[in-house]
Amino acid sequence: MSPNSPYQYEALANSDFIRLLQLKPAASDDSILQSDLIDVNLSTAPDYEALSYVWGNDDNPQLLHLPVGYLKVNENLASALRGLRYGVRPRLVWVDAVCIHQSDSTEKAQQVALMARIYRKAFRVLAWLGKADGKIINLPTILKFSEMAKQIGLKSPAPENKAIIQKWFYGDPEKVIWLEAAIHELGEANFPKTYESAWFTRMWIVQEALLAKHLLLRLGPYELDWNDFERVMIFIKAADAALQFGPVVNREAFVFYAWNLILVRHRWDQTSKVTDEPAQITYYMHQLKHRRCTDNRDRVFALRGLLPASSGLNIQLDYTKSIDEVYRDLATTQVKLGNMAVLSQAGLWKRQFFQLPELMYEKTVPVPACGYLPSWVPDYGSDATFSEVFYGAYVAADDRMSANNAMSAVVSFSRPHRLTVEATVIDHIPSIHIASFIHDQAIRADHVTCFFKCRKFFIKLKETLEARFRDRSSPIDEDRTTAFAYSLVAGGTSGAYERMYALSKPIRKQLDPLTLWQNYEEQCISETGDVYKEMQKQHEASATARNRGIDYYSRASAESTMAWYYHIHLQTMLLHHAFFISEKGHVGLAPSITNAVGDVLAFIRGAMVPFVLRPLSGDPSEYLLVGPCYIRGFIGSEVVERKWKEGDTIHIL
Numbered sequence: 075m076s077p078n079s080p081y082q083y084e085a086l087a088n089s090d091f092i093r094l095l096q097l098k099p100a101a102s103d104d105s106i107l108q109s110d111l112i113d114v115n116l117s118t119a120p121d122y123e124a125l126s127y128v129w130g131n132d133d134n135p136q137l138l139h140l141p142v143g144y145l146k147v148n149e150n151l152a153s154a155l156r157g158l159r160y161g162v163r164p165r166l167v168w169v170d171a172v173c174i175h176q177s178d179s180t181e182k183a184q185q186v187a188l189m190a191r192i193y194r195k196a197f198r199v200l201a202w203l204g205k206a207d208g209k210i211i212n213l214p215t216i217l218k219f220s221e222m223a224k225q226i227g228l229k230s231p232a233p234e235n236k237a238i239i240q241k242w243f244y245g246d247p248e249k250v251i252w253l254e255a256a257i258h259e260l261g262e263a264n265f266p267k268t269y270e271s272a273w274f275t276r277m278w279i280v281q282e283a284l285l286a287k288h289l290l291l292r293l294g295p296y297e298l299d300w301n302d303f304e305r306v307m308i309f310i311k312a313a314d315a316a317l318q319f320g321p322v323v324n325r326e327a328f329v330f331y332a333w334n335l336i337l338v339r340h341r342w343d344q345t346s347k348v349t350d351e352p353a354q355i356t357y358y359m360h361q362l363k364h365r366r367c368t369d370n371r372d373r374v375f376a377l378r379g380l381l382p383a384s385s386g387l388n389i390q391l392d393y394t395k396s397i398d399e400v401y402r403d404l405a406t407t408q409v410k411l412g413n414m415a416v417l418s419q420a421g422l423w424k425r426q427f428f429q430l431p432e433l434m435y436e437k438t439v440p441v442p443a444c445g446y447l448p449s450w451v452p453d454y455g456s457d458a459t460f461s462e463v464f465y466g467a468y469v470a471a472d473d474r475m476s477a478n479n480a481m482s483a484v485v486s487f488s489r490p491h492r493l494t495v496e497a498t499v500i501d502h503i504p505s506i507h508i509a510s511f512i513h514d515q516a517i518r519a520d521h522v523t524c525f526f527k528c529r530k531f532f533i534k535l536k537e538t539l540e541a542r543f544r545d546r547s548s549p550i551d552e553d554r555t556t557a558f559a560y561s562l563v564a565g566g567t568s569g570a571y572e573r574m575y576a577l578s579k580p581i582r583k584q585l586d587p588l589t590l591w592q593n594y595e596e597q598c599i600s601e602t603g604d605v606y607k608e609m610q611k612q613h614e615a616s617a618t619a620r621n622r623g624i625d626y627y628s629r630a631s632a633e634s635t636m637a638w639y640y641h642i643h644l645q646t647m648l649l650h651h652a653f654f655i656s657e658k659g660h661v662g663l664a665p666s667i668t669n670a671v672g673d674v675l676a677f678i679r680g681a682m683v684p685f686v687l688r689p690l691s692g693d694p695s696e697y698l699l700v701g702p703c704y705i706r707g708f709i710g711s712e713v714v715e716r717k718w719k720e721g722d723t724i725h726i727l
Contacts, residue, residue, distance in 0.1 A: 124198075266328075277376045278372065495678050596633070685703060687699060
């Protein structure tokens with residue numbers, strides 16, 4: 075075969091064989107790319123490195139020359155191969171685009187299935203961050219601050235790093251000045267050029283980075299060991315948190331991608347050998363939700379190598395399946411393994427309208443048999459699926475509910491899109507109260523207007539509750555005010571609720587939801603309250619004077635400050651949730667798309683929280699999953715204890 079002809083791949087001996095690319099040495103980056111492909115058994119392969127890189131586009135293909143032909147590779151890969159060549163000896167590298175016959179779908183499927191083993195076995199993974207584009211990366215400066223992070227005692231990547239660095243500079247103004255200068259010096263050393271690389275944004279690089287024995291970052295001619303990179307990132311993160319002067323260059327790249335990879339890699343190092351829970355994939359999907367994929371199926375496929383075989387999540391890479399089928403298969407497997415928490419990531423409340431245009435509010439339209447993402451299947455391509463403001467409000471929302479007393483799930487799948495479960499319908503929802511004004515960004519941006527609208531909403535809501543049940547006892551033997559207060563914050567156990575205390579510094583002891591509501595009534599509802607009077611003063615002032623609002627809370631009393639941050643927290647809750655009053659008098663929070671006509675509260679066997687379901691016409695046992703909810707005093711454990719005998723078999727579509 076002529077060296078001037080396209081290279082013709084030969085079949086591998088068996089499914090345990092791979093190809094390795096032998097890069098020929100070159101005197102300069104301008105030399106043509108010379109290489110060879112050798113077949114090896116992966117189990118007995120010689121030492122090799124594996125390349126992790128961004129594929130990029132094929133607009134300007136380059137030639138990779140082999141003894142019997144050539145291959146076309148994209149520009150980014152060609153740059154990587156040129157930059158990685160040694161001067162006097164060959165280099166043995168595994169590169170997916172070259173070592174896999176991309177036009178042979180059978181071989182491609184076999185080789186992709188081996189990728190986790192390939193990256194694990196490589197003695198080093200080379201992360202190609204791209205060309206330096208003429209930037210000089212001052213490695214001695216970067217390494218100096220890596221060593222400084224060790225000397226200060228910063229840990230990887232521990233929450234206490236902020237306190238550690240604060241203790242280090244406490245009482246020493248010169249250290250504070252030095253710290254500010256250090257961040258500037260790292261900028262001058264072009265350190266941000268590393269974490270701004272597109273490499274950090276991609277989904278597929280995550281398993282390649284996590285599986286690496288030794289990870290080496292390569293930016294043009296500059297090499298930086300991952301451990302040094304991580305320590306410098308920790309140094310910057312701790313300084314940013316401690317000094318709060320915003321030193322981070324390109325914060326989005328820093329936080330969403332580079333720092334995110336550090337967190338995930340740290341979690342992997344801690345848990346990969348000690349847990350095989352199928353729920354682990356939920357953690358990775360949550361953490362990696364901002365990463366970019368050209369194909370949303372890769373949000374599932376790219377995590378395949380991180381799952382131990384004992385997890386039971388056997389993800390098959392099959393690009394003949396639609397996105398809906400891939401998502402449904404994963405959810406089906408998780409539910410079969412008992413991970414009913416997957417239902418809390420699903421539901422109509424997390425869907426874009428185009429996904430269920432005819433089913434969102436209209437229940438008379440028949441469900442299609444295919445091309446449909448069932449309501450019980452999470453949309454893994456949506457940011458909302460793993461948003462804490464949606465999901466976190468209801469998880470562990472009552473101290474009487476724990477994993478130990480949740481009954482095991484009973485599920486089956488009579489049709490691919492239909493989940494069959496045992497469930498107890500608790501009650502119907504005739505009354506939904508939504509703060510529609512909170513969805514107006516202009517109102518939310520005006521803290522004075524929003525304050526008075528929220529105040530009016532809560533006054534009317536509490537009056538409605540008291541009027542409706544003035545002559546009726548509570549179904550849980552609890553006074554209405556307590557039930558109301560706890561329901562407004564979904565029991566007060568979410569992460570957002572806890573962060574409210576971190577912001578309101580004068581309050582050191584975490585208060586219960588009833589005490590918080592009573593304080594809010596005194597400070598905000600009552601016209602004699604300090605917050606009310608300040609808001610009234612700002613309401614009467616000019617728009618410019620209104621901006622003093624935040625300054626006021628920096629000098630307000632502890633009670634006023636707490637009431638203000640409680641008010642902010644309630645705004646967040648109202649943005650995504652609706653307050654409901656059921657027929658039997660139960661109160662709580664439900665997804666904001668809950669319907670007051672037809673929707674029901676139900677407990678699904680094996681789940682940790684109750685759900686809102688929407689009946690479908692035709693078959694009384696068929697429902698759509700709207701989303702999880704909070705019912706004061708009537709969490710899943712109590713359903714198990716008191717109501718399970720009333721459970722029925724239902725189908726969720």
